[in-house]
Amino acid sequence: MQQLTIDPTFDIHDHRHGLKLLKDDRETMVLENRDDVFACPACGNAFDRLFVSEKRTQSFGNPNTPFCMVRTDTQLLVLTH
Numbered sequence: 001m002q003q004l005t006i007d008p009t010f011d012i013h014d015h016r017h018g019l020k021l022l023k024d025d026r027e028t029m030v031l032e033n034r035d036d037v038f039a040c041p042a043c044g045n046a047f048d049r050l051f052v053s054e055k056r057t058q059s060f061g062n063p064n065t066p067f068c069m070v071r072t073d074t075q076l077l078v079l080t081h
């Protein structure tokens, strides 16, 4: 598996070949890890979805799945497994 580039920030354009953009608004994105191309930067395992937020706060419903969090200088990344 490949590593996500998150230093200094995550950029979708560096990951187009493996991530499918499911949802995009000004400050948040949801991406699908197609064919487990990328590994989670936190635990090293394949992840299912990647949520990227540049908002200062973020609320979630019940994720009902294990998840990892990664922060960059300007983003919060939540990866579900």
Ligand SMILES: [Zn+2]
Pocket (backbone or CB within 6 Å): 040, 041, 042, 043, 044, 045, 047, 067, 068, 079, 081
């Ligand atoms: Zn993880």
